[in-house]
Amino acid sequence: MTDIDWDELRSAAVEAMEKAYAPYSRYRVGAAALVSDGRIVTGCNVENASYGVGLCAECGLVGNLHMTGGGELVAFVCVNNDGETIMPCGRCRQLLNEFAIPGMLLETVSGIRTIDEVLPDAFGPRDLEAAR
Numbered sequence: 067m068t069d070i071d072w073d074e075l076r077s078a079a080v081e082a083m084e085k086a087y088a089p090y091s092r093y094r095v096g097a098a099a100l101v102s103d104g105r106i107v108t109g110c111n112v113e114n115a116s117y118g119v120g121l122c123a124e125c126g127l128v129g130n131l132h133m134t135g136g137g138e139l140v141a142f143v144c145v146n147n148d149g150e151t152i153m154p155c156g157r158c159r160q161l162l163n164e165f166a167i168p169g170m171l172l173e174t175v176s177g178i179r180t181i182d183e184v185l186p187d188a189f190g191p192r193d194l195e196a197a198r
């Protein structure tokens with residue numbers, strides 16, 4: 067998968083970031099991913115007065131993925147207020163892993179990485195299948 071338009075994906079993430087609801091941290095995040103069928107899904111962080119229940123941008127993104135037809139994530143990027151690429155937090159790497167193609171690509175602060183590189187030896191759906 068060498069033909070990913072990272073500029074297009076980053077622009078979609080920036081557009082999503084502009085919709086963020088982050089009155090508490092003032093740290094707006096936008097996430098965008100290319101889906102296996104070619105569509106792009108996005109999400110923004112949505113905070114809450116009960117701080118701990120705030121939602122990361124990736125939460126919205128996976129909800130959007132599922133609600134708009136499902137499929138698998140092929141490539142992912144998330145950005146901050148300044149449009150700079152940031153790392154998805156640990157919990158969100160797990161969220162992404164659930165729907166990732168094997169070897170899903172992420173644009174990260176240290177270049178293009180695979181999901182396995184940023185979440186090694188992940189626990190995932192196959193572990194549950196094996197236990198059935």
Ligand code: THU
Nearest residue numbers: 091093095111122123154155158
């Ligand atoms: N945040 C995300 O939306 N995604 C991440 O992967 C990192 C953190 C949000 C959560 C919170 O609203 C704000 O960034 C500051 O932590």
